[in-house]
Amino acid sequence: MLGRIDLKGEALNLDHTFGCGQIFQWRKEEEGWLGAVGGQAVLLRVEDDALFFRSERSLRDELERFLSLDLRYDEIIRGSDLDAFSLSLLRDYRGLRILRQDPWACLVTYMVSASLSIRAIDRVLGRISAGMPALRLDEHVVNDFPGPNEFLSVRRPKKGYLGRKWEYLRTAAAEATNGRLDFDRLRLASYDDAWRSLVLSKEGHLLGVGPKVADCMLLFSLEKREAFPMDRWVMRGLSHHYGWLLPEEVAVRIRKGKEALSRGEYAGISGRARSYFGELGGLVQECLFLHMRTAGSRPPSV
């Protein structure tokens, strides 16, 4: 069926939204962006202030939620008090929306992502879902992503594949199936409580989930819009455009090409970023990430 969702003036740019790196396993086809939502394959395209979707059954509610169409970003941005550079980022990438991904798939994505390239991440996720039933839409095929239970019976592609990460993923899957890892509870918790529960507390502590992965989880699937994941690209962007958020010695070090942060440094900068950007933090972070990766911005060579 073909469905239409009126955007009511709210901006939606699918290239920015699916191309910015917040989600993997989506492809741009001639007819639009192809991926899986709610266990179905779907094609998305924006035209004339409306989102058109093609799928077997209607996905209206799922898509409104997935694309966070309930959020009026333009209004939030108008009411904000951000600096000129942030506003120019938000303008350049207008229509980039933070998705509400499935928490389990999101957790796997970012546990896998550690120290891999974007291409490698996409390839690994493809291998993980390769054995899943194919979701079809006309001539298009996508693989659904295995849930925690299904993941436990996914065959390791080859001996030693992903190394320790594979064991971490299996442990996380077990925690999710036995309920000790409770995504709904994390969704309802405050940013601080949810972050601590993912990273720090002995109970519920997940190997393979550090500060950055936790922030990605919180932002991309658990509705913590103030979460501000900081990877190498974002740190370069911060040192370049938001120097005042960083301790001087960290800014200097990054300009020399050493972006790695200690836990303490991460926590400190994250706190400053969250209090400065507020609920627009996650959105600015994604715009900055996209900007740093596409605009070819490099730190000034010192």
Next chain:
DNA sequence: GCCCAGGTGCGGC
């Protein structure tokens, strides 16, 4: 071959 990629765990101070 070597370097770098959406970091994290671990052992050594």
Next chain:
DNA sequence: GCCGCACATGGG
């Protein structure tokens, strides 16, 4: 706490 290193995979 902080530092240095190992860790897997894939592309340039």
